[in-house]
Amino acid sequence: MQNNNLIKSFKDLEVYQNTYKLMLIVMKEIIPKLPDNEKYDLKDQLSRACKSVPRLIAEGYAKRHQRAGFQKYLDDAMAECNEMIVSLEQVKDLYNLTSVSISMEGLIDLYDKSGRQLYKLSVAWTNFKNKK
Structure with missing residues (x-):
């Protein structure tokens, strides 16, 4: 997603794509x-x-016009990102996985980044809804 494009679908959200x-x-x-x-x-x-995580983003986007709809799903998606971080850390510490396209630390960092993107979204x- 480019910064100047309008969001027409949940698929336009960078955090969904990631x-x-x-x-x-x-x-x-x-x-x-x-x-x-x-x-x-x-x-x-x-x-x-x-x-x-991507399912919650998509479902929440569909409910974005409800008072707390989108917010609840974004919170749940952030929680799932945190679960992924812990699970990936467990994989990293318990098993020596090789031949993957990205390091376990790289995956963990990307889930952390996604959680931060979800928080910012x-x-x-919330600020947008409060201005209406």
């Missing part, structure tokens, strides 16, 4: 490399959390 790309990396490159004994724990948590949305 978290969708992160989800693809986690689903295609991280989860398949984890051991089978993590199937119902870390694999499941990573899968649910990474997919929920939340503040901007």
Whole structure:
């Protein structure tokens, strides 16, 4: 998304685009490399959390005209980013994953950045709604 373009869809939000790309990396490159004994724990948590961030942004955008609609979903998406940070730190510390397109620290940093973007969007949305 370029700064001067109007937001016509949730897909125009940079944070949506970034978290969708992160989800693809986690689903295609991280989860398949984890051991089978993590199937119902870390694999499941990573899968649910990474997919929920862009979904929450999309669902919240659809409810942006409700008083607290968008805000609640942005808060939930921030929480899921934090869950992803903890889960990725666990993967980094428990398993030595190699041959991924981005380092675990890089993924963690990008989820942290996404959480900050969501916070800024939340503040901007609150200020916008209060001006109306």
